[in-house]
Amino acid sequence: MAPAALRYLSAWAVSTLALLSAVVIVNLVVDPYGLFRIVDVPAVNHIKSHASERAASFKHMGVKRIRPAGLVLGNSRAEIGFDPESPSWPESARPVFNLALPGAGIHAVAGDFAETLRWASPELVVVGLDFLDFRVDPSSDERFAAPQETADPIRDIRERASALLTLNALADSLATIKAQNDPYATSLTEAGFNPKRDYIGVARREGYFAMFRQRNQENARAYLRGPKSVFQTGGRPAAAFDALDHIIALARARGITLRFVLYPYHAHTLTLFELTGLWPAYEDWKREAVARVEATRDTMDIELWDFSGFSPYTSEQVPRPGDTHTELKWYWEAGHFKKSLGDLLLTNVFDAQRSREPWGRRLTARNLNALLREQRAARDQYRRAHPEDVAELASLVAAAARQ
Amino acid sequence: MLFNSVEFIFGFFPITALVFFWIARWSHPVAAAWLALASLFFYGWWNWVYVPLLVASATFNYMCGVHLAGFVRVRRTQAARAMLAFAVSANLVLLGYYKYANFLLGIWGSVTGNASDIGQIVLPLGISFFTFTQIAFLADVYRGYVKEYNPVHYGLFVTYFPHLIAGPILHHKEMMPQFQEPGTYRLNLEDVAVGLTIFFIGLFKKTVIADGVAVYASPLFLHPGAPDLLTAWGGALAYTLQLYFDFSGYSDMAIGLSRVFGVKLPLNFDSPYKAHNIIDFWRRWHITLSRFLRDYLYISLGGNRKGSARRYLNLFVTMLLGGLWHGAGWTFVLWGALHGVYLVVNHGWTALRERLGQDPGRTTVGGRALARLITFVAVVVGWVFFRATSLDDALAILRGMAGVNGVSIPATLATYLPTPVSAALERWGVAFPLGGASRFMFQYLWIVVLLPLVMLAPNTQDILGRFQPALNFRDARGPVRISWRPSPGWAAIVAATTVCGLLSLTRVSEFLYYQF
Numbered sequence: 049m050a051p052a053a054l055r056y057l058s059a060w061a062v063s064t065l066a067l068l069s070a071v072v073i074v075n076l077v078v079d080p081y082g083l084f085r086i087v088d089v090p091a092v093n094h095i096k097s098h099a100s101e102r103a104a105s106f107k108h109m110g111v112k113r114i115r116p117a118g119l120v121l122g123n124s125r126a127e128i129g130f131d132p133e134s135p136s137w138p139e140s141a142r143p144v145f146n147l148a149l150p151g152a153g154i155h156a157v158a159g160d161f162a163e164t165l166r167w168a169s170p171e172l173v174v175v176g177l178d179f180l181d182f183r184v185d186p187s188s189d190e191r192f193a194a195p196q197e198t199a200d201p202i203r204d205i206r207e208r209a210s211a212l213l214t215l216n217a218l219a220d221s222l223a224t225i226k227a228q229n230d231p232y233a234t235s236l237t238e239a240g241f242n243p244k245r246d247y248i249g250v251a252r253r254e255g256y257f258a259m260f261r262q263r264n265q266e267n268a269r270a271y272l273r274g275p276k277s278v279f280q281t282g283g284r285p286a287a288a289f290d291a292l293d294h295i296i297a298l299a300r301a302r303g304i305t306l307r308f309v310l311y312p313y314h315a316h317t318l319t320l321f322e323l324t325g326l327w328p329a330y331e332d333w334k335r336e337a338v339a340r341v342e343a344t345r346d347t348m349d350i351e352l353w354d355f356s357g358f359s360p361y362t363s364e365q366v367p368r369p370g371d372t373h374t375e376l377k378w379y380w381e382a383g384h385f386k387k388s389l390g391d392l393l394l395t396n397v398f399d400a401q402r403s404r405e406p407w408g409r410r411l412t413a414r415n416l417n418a419l420l421r422e423q424r425a426a427r428d429q430y431r432r433a434h435p436e437d438v439a440e441l442a443s444l445v446a447a448a449a450r451q
Numbered sequence: 452m453l454f455n456s457v458e459f460i461f462g463f464f465p466i467t468a469l470v471f472f473w474i475a476r477w478s479h480p481v482a483a484a485w486l487a488l489a490s491l492f493f494y495g496w497w498n499w500v501y502v503p504l505l506v507a508s509a510t511f512n513y514m515c516g517v518h519l520a521g522f523v524r525v526r527r528t529q530a531a532r533a534m535l536a537f538a539v540s541a542n543l544v545l546l547g548y549y550k551y552a553n554f555l556l557g558i559w560g561s562v563t564g565n566a567s568d569i570g571q572i573v574l575p576l577g578i579s580f581f582t583f584t585q586i587a588f589l590a591d592v593y594r595g596y597v598k599e600y601n602p603v604h605y606g607l608f609v610t611y612f613p614h615l616i617a618g619p620i621l622h623h624k625e626m627m628p629q630f631q632e633p634g635t636y637r638l639n640l641e642d643v644a645v646g647l648t649i650f651f652i653g654l655f656k657k658t659v660i661a662d663g664v665a666v667y668a669s670p671l672f673l674h675p676g677a678p679d680l681l682t683a684w685g686g687a688l689a690y691t692l693q694l695y696f697d698f699s700g701y702s703d704m705a706i707g708l709s710r711v712f713g714v715k716l717p718l719n720f721d722s723p724y725k726a727h728n729i730i731d732f733w734r735r736w737h738i739t740l741s742r743f744l745r746d747y748l749y750i751s752l753g754g755n756r757k758g759s760a761r762r763y764l765n766l767f768v769t770m771l772l773g774g775l776w777h778g779a780g781w782t783f784v785l786w787g788a789l790h791g792v793y794l795v796v797n798h799g800w801t802a803l804r805e806r807l808g809q810d811p812g813r814t815t816v817g818g819r820a821l822a823r824l825i826t827f828v829a830v831v832v833g834w835v836f837f838r839a840t841s842l843d844d845a846l847a848i849l850r851g852m853a854g855v856n857g858v859s860i861p862a863t864l865a866t867y868l869p870t871p872v873s874a875a876l877e878r879w880g881v882a883f884p885l886g887g888a889s890r891f892m893f894q895y896l897w898i899v900v901l902l903p904l905v906m907l908a909p910n911t912q913d914i915l916g917r918f919q920p921a922l923n924f925r926d927a928r929g930p931v932r933i934s935w936r937p938s939p940g941w942a943a944i945v946a947a948t949t950v951c952g953l954l955s956l957t958r959v960s961e962f963l964y965y966q967f
Contacts, residue, residue, distance in 0.1 A: 050640050052937045053640035053641045053643065054640050055937070055939075056644050056937030056938065056941070056942050057640065057643060057644050057647070059939045059942035059943070060644075060647070060942040060945055060946050060949070063942055063943050063947075064946040064949050064953075066946075067947060067950040068950055068953070068954075071954065210957045213953075213954060214955070214957050215951055215954040215955050216957075218954065250863075253863075254862070254863060254866060258885055261885055262885035262886045265885065265886075266886070451676065
């Protein structure tokens, strides 16, 4: 059998190499994560439906390529809500790139910012701040460690190799080709914005009520189980505030204009804060954030904007169960606002004078307490005006507590 | 070092094999020594600290074996028995210290109320396997079965990297002759072709299938909660498939690697989920462990020589200890006990049918299918104990599998059902929770594709049957429709399998049996 075995082994080796080469070529051409950018063909790979699988790589490559003057940092709320193509951005900040990453806490945001500054010199940075990132176990004693700014060429090589030589990458390449004709395919734009097209399909099939309810169920569980303080041992603020300071220091050192934005939580989310006992910590968070920003206000161009309270926008009414026709204008679900609300928010931050719909407040030490009082009153008013919504949310909290 | 790693496939293995055959051209003993040294390097890649332990264990057992053989040769029975008892005890103490010390101290603490432990002990990789392999060697020496005492071959027998970490558990008598065989030291292209084919089928099983389905098993066992019927069965079946493809993939890889050197390892898996009763299952699952437990534990306890009641007790005790061998935990003990009960019931049922004048071997097609289904369900229930991290978790999952927590279908999937169907399901109490549709769908897709494969398709050994892929391979099972041969067509199929396996190496994960 020796000659037959030799022929077999030769054929196997050649076939293996040929197949591996074919996989590399497909992944290189389709480029599902946008890492190589060799061709851009509408019917093949224009829509990067699987870029979010490696959103961090996709976006850091984008920053290197575009070298933006304006930058968005934050988590999925910012990724979905702030469109770099929005007319609300000032001219001096263009081109804008959305570097926000789903699930990114403030520590990760600080790391992404530091990494970005190696490649780009933005003039303006908008950072979305999420109260939930700042919660901490009161008995903990965490310290902030500044992110390393060293280059890691091995990591880049590995990332590119795995985008060419993995079965997952091949599956994503094939799915990317298929997604070119799918109106509801997920995607990231060249500027890093996630238009959340997949939510359009879900909303039309299942209705907004189901989307809100699912998010509220998840939030009720998470809020109930998670920590309910922003201070740790000895009353020391959470290490997340030090990450905030680090972002400020990076911006100040480079003369970058900084705009912190407290996300516009939907009224359902705010009500869940109250029902799960998070409201006091939520107010503490604002007080501490204001203190951090005020401490550097005289040395740089920095502002903190609050859109997080009850307002006509954040109180957008959720359709009834089974209603698959009503379209919401401002929210996808209680966790994520739409680009329309993001545009309005940015207009109020950058050109409040000209905004046809004034909304949001710049937070300072002087207006903070008055604003907190206003928001408590607005919260009570919402409870009185929307008893059914509040009862529904209370039942979700009770169900989560039983689990 | 893991078989499913880039450094092993493209570094360690080809270099070891090429140097071995190059040295073997002028010295077989040096080539064998090279293979043993390379195996120690393979073992030390994980943690060098435990290499001296492995070397000391092999040296100690070899010395004991030589002395024991001397006593046996001159018929000093008492001395031989004492020597055997000493050597086996030393092995068990070593294993007991690393694997069971804290477990036993925990039991002692709960009995006496004085909780204590001796700190965290890192379990040396493969200690259960190389300890059992050497206990079998000592027992075989005592029984006069061992004929060869070449120290280099013995060292290679213990450390031989294809089996070192997770088996198969080898018999001295089936390996030593192969290390003596001159043909082993000549590069044989048929062995290389057969070996690489088996290895890459195993790699595919591990990296593509086992690791692929694992993500649908882990969440249930990490946080069982109160799972509904489909969630509980989905997770339990996913784990059932993960474990099979993980361990049989590993065994295929071990058999294939060894075959490249011309050394055949014993068969370790033979389509266990095709078993039609639990006795049959244990003849197909982890065959070399079953063989060890039968030859060195069950028979030593008296086997079936002391009446049927004692036989059942021996069976139960053997399986209980077999469960404990897998890990120091009550869930493993319960898993072993459960299989002990299964085996007792199986033997009792067979005896009852014989007493009623029936032939247990004769059954209808329907009866056979029912027997396979019952066996499979019993095995899946057993795996729940095997995988669960606590008894409470296992019972929570089993309650879910029994339907105590109702039935749920993700609401998104329900929107695709015709309205009368979803309305009827709702009337019957089926819940439609939000979220989890994609996960649910892919979980059952994996299960629906893989279950027929493991229950009906020929296995690696069947496909390679014409080339005697393993020792004790039963090739009298009739012709197999899918039969490998060194043809261009098979080269293309195996190349596709190889590419899929290699392209999945980025998500490297350890083999499940590495922990045992």
